Amino acid sequence: MDIQSLKIDLIQWLTEIKDKSVLEKVKAIKDENGLDLSSEQLLELNDRLEKYELGEMKFKSWEETKTSVRRRSKNAT
Numbered sequence: 162m163d164i165q166s167l168k169i170d171l172i173q174w175l176t177e178i179k180d181k182s183v184l185e186k187v188k189a190i191k192d193e194n195g196l197d198l199s200s201e202q203l204l205e206l207n208d209r210l211e212k213y214e215l216g217e218m219k220f221k222s223w224e225e226t227k228t229s230v231r232r233r234s235k236n237a238t
Contacts, residue, residue: 173223176213 162170178184198206212218221229 169226170223173220173226176220 175184175187178187209218
């Protein structure tokens, strides 16, 4: 699995986690690695988190995501 596929897989998995303790562990890993975000990135992240919490975001299944990426890839050539 390449790095982009791994990232997408992890993002999908994170959106489905309901156990707060697991999320706190993931956050601790993130904090330990010192991911430095710009102020613009933090604003965007906070905006997306707020939309998620309000139920205003729509997610695709992994299969739908793969199909979409493959379709765009074919159309780009």
